[in-house]
Amino acid sequence: MENYYYYIGGGVVLFILLLCIRVVPQANEYVVERLGKYLKTWGAGLHFLVPLIDRTANKVTLKEQVLDSPPQPVITKDNVTMQIDTVVYFKVFDAKLFTYGAVNPISALSNLTATTLRNIVGELELDDTLTSRDTINGKMTEILDSATDQWGIKVNRVELKNIIPPAEIQNAMEKQMKAERDRRETLLEAEGHKAAVITRAEGDKQALILAAEGERDARIARAEGEAKATLLAKKAEADGLAALKAAGVDSAVLELKKYEALIAMANGTASKIIVPTDAVDMTKANVMFSETTGLGDVTPAAPKAVKTKKGDPCCD
Numbered sequence: 001m002e003n004y005y006y007y008i009g010g011g012v013v014l015f016i017l018l019l020c021i022r023v024v025p026q027a028n029e030y031v032v033e034r035l036g037k038y039l040k041t042w043g044a045g046l047h048f049l050v051p052l053i054d055r056t057a058n059k060v061t062l063k064e065q066v067l068d069s070p071p072q073p074v075i076t077k078d079n080v081t082m083q084i085d086t087v088v089y090f091k092v093f094d095a096k097l098f099t100y101g102a103v104n105p106i107s108a109l110s111n112l113t114a115t116t117l118r119n120i121v122g123e124l125e126l127d128d129t130l131t132s133r134d135t136i137n138g139k140m141t142e143i144l145d146s147a148t149d150q151w152g153i154k155v156n157r158v159e160l161k162n163i164i165p166p167a168e169i170q171n172a173m174e175k176q177m178k179a180e181r182d183r184r185e186t187l188l189e190a191e192g193h194k195a196a197v198i199t200r201a202e203g204d205k206q207a208l209i210l211a212a213e214g215e216r217d218a219r220i221a222r223a224e225g226e227a228k229a230t231l232l233a234k235k236a237e238a239d240g241l242a243a244l245k246a247a248g249v250d251s252a253v254l255e256l257k258k259y260e261a262l263i264a265m266a267n268g269t270a271s272k273i274i275v276p277t278d279a280v281d282m283t284k285a286n287v288m289f290s291e292t293t294g295l296g297d298v299t300p301a302a303p304k305a306v307k308t309k310k311g312d313p314c315c316d
Helices: 002-020 095-100 105-121 126-131 133-147 167-246 251-266 277-293
Strands: 021-024 028-034 037-042 045-048 054-061 065-068 072-075 081-092 153-164
Touching: 002 021, 021 028, 028 095, 037 095, 054 095, 065 105, 072 105, 081 105, 105 133, 105 153, 133 153
Parallel strands: none
Antiparallel strands: 021 045, 028 037, 028 054, 065 081, 072 081, 081 153
């Protein structure tokens, strides 16, 4: 029987010892109180809790947490009421301050976030609020981080999740954006038309320049061809005269050739030809020579007159 009580007593002691053993997980801290007073903060690992004297006052996680606040009505400087909801990223850096700094630190952080947002946006107009998200985020992060140090909370960043203006403001903004898009479309069409006209004008200009250059080249080619033709004609004429001279033709024949060339130049048209005096004198000399000697005369001689005998009147 004594052994039975011995085993029961040993089992109870072992059970109490097991209940007094505490294992703190990684990234967590336990705040321990002894007789209602703060004793220590346990980090990750194995710890022993004195039964009936010590107790775990709070279990705090050191991981980064997210506080998603519901949309808050905020009034801007120009009296426009809009709904803004925020997201706060924070973590606990001191479990003791987090446990004893505020009754409900998360609720206190949520309310502080709402009031800070109203104060910052209340100094801005609607357009500035819509375009200054980064500025608002930075100011809120700085203010909240400084205010929550006494709660053992480190605010890493604050983000404006949604900014919802009133319905009439949204309609006006949509109309403004549509007008802006129409203006940009008109400007793009005008710029495209301008570019097309300029390109077309440059093309016409280039075409005229190329046509003028082609006409110039054609004229130069025709002029060169005519000059070569004239040169060849003169050369042929000079070669003919040189051949006549080499054949021993006298100056009279050469003068006649010149005269024939002048007649050929007239080309059968009613043109006046001024014959040099030397050519006229030469022609006259040739005619007189032909008439005197009979050489070169192709005109047949006139027949001689036949004399008829007169009858003898006495005998007849």
